[in-house]
Amino acid sequence: MTAPRLRFAPSPSGYLHIGGARTALFCWLFARRHGGQFILRVEDTDRARSTAESIQAILDGLRWLGLDWDEGPEVGGPHAPYFQSQRGPVYQRYVDQLIKTGHLYRCYCSAELLREKREAAQREGRKPAYDRTCRELSPQQWPAGEPYVLRLKAPLDGETTVSDLIRGDVVFQNKELSDQVVVRSNGDPLYNFVVVVDDMTMGITHVVRGDDHLNNTPKQIQIYQALGVKPPSFAHAPLILGADKKRLSKRHGATNVMQYDDEGYLPDAMINFLARLGWSHGDQEVFRRDELIELFSLDAVGRSPGVWNPEKLLWLNGQYITSLSDERLAEMIAPRISAAGFQDAAADAVMAKRIATLKERARTLAELVDQGAFYWRAAEAIEYEAKAKRKFFKPDCLPRLKAAHAALNQLQNWNDQELEACLAEVLAKLDVKMGKLAQPIRVAITGTSISPGLYETLAALGKVKSLQRLTMAIEHIEAEPREEAGS
């Protein structure tokens, strides 16, 4: 295959949506797989809805996902500008061509009249297509000074076939297609025309987009034909649905990819998950980015719409978190720790050790920071969970905690092995089971009955903080009124 050129062409009327992200991913993967180019083009001709913030949000989303574009906003390229709003002269050139070749005609029907006709057709069960009233108007019949739109003089019969790389041939009867408006009465060209001109002039070879565009494709092919140009290859990927099988929207949860960043998802996990939603490679679930590039094929993209499954994304994200190095994770969560207002700035080695105890338990970076709160908190800022306190801070554990404190205080090498040996000795001396000692200590140092393994946690917390919290716990229990006496 000669180097393909693919484009992602979002309209900037919001953030980067999950569905858009997957479309962009498929385009990007295909381009990277075949050594082609990935082009970003902004479809901002709807000035009422397009905003600069949206453009930025979409760029941010793509960058977060690591979908780099070879041409487009902020990087430029040989086919600039990459904003439709700035390509007026290009469109005008091709409008002129189509007028000259007789493919466009003036239609003086008012928007109001068309709306009425459409509604009447709907009511009477006819198809709501334009009735071609003005198609054969001669210039003598043009009402002077009246506004008009330019319509495509489309074929009246025959058929238009979309050769889709995912779905095969999709045939549309031309009589089902009406004479689409190409230029508004104010002179602005419409979407189906500008998208064709852009794809054509930018040398796009493969148009990969959502299923919702399949019905636009024959209209675009008719424009290519009028222009006398061979259309690119098309591939329409199935849409992403919510749990109720309705088109994915905000009420199904987060649809903004950057919200997943906020919630502590990793871009690689998101990429992996998005790729697997609609595309597959045998039984494989986890793919590195380079594997995805190597294996991606439009042949393996399914045809049926898929349901967004946040549970599986969570699982995948956990897999990625576990697989990252402690050091890398430390970098990633540092901003989150300070944003949460925690003070403890531990040395890198200590930080890595702490993360090692947490990462296989956390499915998101947010969970990781949350579950490690007892690490980042100052020693004296410990908060005991009510239930854990009630269950494990009983007066009878005081001797055990005191014995543990005394023994640990003597420990020279504060590491997993030494800690285990040290506590084993305490256990033997007191003749109690591990559970009787581990849980009170756990609550003392973490504030809860749930935490990573005790030795590694003590080791990662550090001797000073650990002993301080043990002391605090002992004092706390001693200060507590003895409930047994009353009841």
Add this chain to the structure above:
RNA sequence: GACCCCAUCGUCUAGUCAGGUCAGGACACCGGGUUUUCAUCCCGGCAACACGGGUUCGAAUCCCGUUGGGGUCACCA
């Protein structure tokens, strides 16, 4: 309503194009094991070819129909 697309466990899917293994994997769920809690991990379980006709010795796979779901029908993109 018309047109277009789609149809395997609850979900993502393999298998469909070149009909022939108890329909495979993953998430979730349930049970068991490991264990100082939780999680990880390991083992096991539950669970699907939408329905009806054909074609065929044989159909998840090919054909037709039905049903269901989705999408699109703008002087939006």
